[in-house]
Amino acid sequence: MLQAIEGIIDENGKLRILEKVTLPKSRRVIITILDEEPADNAVNLALLSESALARDWNQPEEDEAWSHLAQLPSL
Secondary structure, eight states: OOOOOOEEEOTTOOEEESSOOOOSSOOOOOOOOOSSOOOOHHHHHHHHHHHHHHHHHSSHHHHHHHGGGGGSOOO
């Protein structure tokens, strides 16, 4: 199965993959370099931090702390 995974190669040739990749064993890759600048770093940082934040936010304690909001009328 082929997968497309976004990443950024910096000016020193260092590759940074922007999402988690899980494979059963090593695989060959083909890298296509696009003729465009990467998106704004703020957007990239938000995407990279999403999984770290999810670990903290998706806890029963967080649900309990914010449960009072469920009683507010919807907008």
